[in-house]
Amino acid sequence: MKNKLPPGQFETENWPILHVGDVYEFQEETWDFRLFGEVKEEVTLSYASMMKLPKTVSSINMHCVTTWSKFDSIFEGIAFRELVNLVELNEGVDYVKIYGYYNGDRFAYSANLPLEALLEDDALFVYRWKDERHDWEDISPKHGYPLRFIPPEAFYLWKGTKWASGIQFMKGDEAGFWEEMGYSMTANPFKEERYR
Numbered sequence: 001m002k003n004k005l006p007p008g009q010f011e012t013e014n015w016p017i018l019h020v021g022d023v024y025e026f027q028e029e030t031w032d033f034r035l036f037g038e039v040k041e042e043v044t045l046s047y048a049s050m051m052k053l054p055k056t057v058s059s060i061n062m063h064c065v066t067t068w069s070k071f072d073s074i075f076e077g078i079a080f081r082e083l084v085n086l087v088e089l090n091e092g093v094d095y096v097k098i099y100g101y102y103n104g105d106r107f108a109y110s111a112n113l114p115l116e117a118l119l120e121d122d123a124l125f126v127y128r129w130k131d132e133r134h135d136w137e138d139i140s141p142k143h144g145y146p147l148r149f150i151p152p153e154a155f156y157l158w159k160g161t162k163w164a165s166g167i168q169f170m171k172g173d174e175a176g177f178w179e180e181m182g183y184s185m186t187a188n189p190f191k192e193e194r195y196r
């Protein structure tokens, strides 16, 4: 299928770096990943147990609200749905927040997303990537190593939490970090939903 550039976007071939705060420095001993909120029982995964989950490789287009779009990056990661499979959701869960590090605080960055949009191969917690110009390599610390969420292209890339630390399952929608500052809850680049 031919790539489509959303309105107000331009195509870039390299992968820019954008975030607020410090770059998280990975330490396997202290790293873990929490599945919490509206679940029967919370789950905490070590790095080793996370990396034992089934892997998915997908090509995903990225659209940043600052107007760059990057097509056809190939990511290797753990599909969002593999993590959903590890918990029993309470009745009525329809949104999630994906949390990540911000200045050393594990849960200070977050982005909200509708659960049903994240169940295919284009919603991945990634650790490796390649494209036409780069062979496989680990994603860099600045792009979110050791684990970074990449959302489906129907969402602007701020929904792609770097240095991911957990998923909160929710009944109803709730703003995350940028959404609280006035960015769109739904954030569809093709409808140019930048602000709310």
Ligand SMILES: Nc1nc2c(c(=O)[nH]1)N[C@H]1C(S)=C(S)[C@@H](COP(=O)(O)O)O[C@H]1N2
Pocket (backbone or CB within 6 Å): 015, 016, 017, 018, 019, 020, 021, 064, 065, 100, 101, 102, 109, 142, 143, 144, 157, 158, 159, 160, 161, 162, 163
């Ligand atoms: N933890 C964390 N994740 C984050 C951010 C951040 O500040 N902290 N910035 C977001 C924003 S606004 C964008 S545009 C993308 C940029 O990803 P990139 O630098 O890998 O291109 O990361 C998103 N994920």
Ligand SMILES: [Mo]
Pocket (backbone or CB within 6 Å): 018, 064, 065, 066, 157, 158
């Ligand atoms: Mo952004």
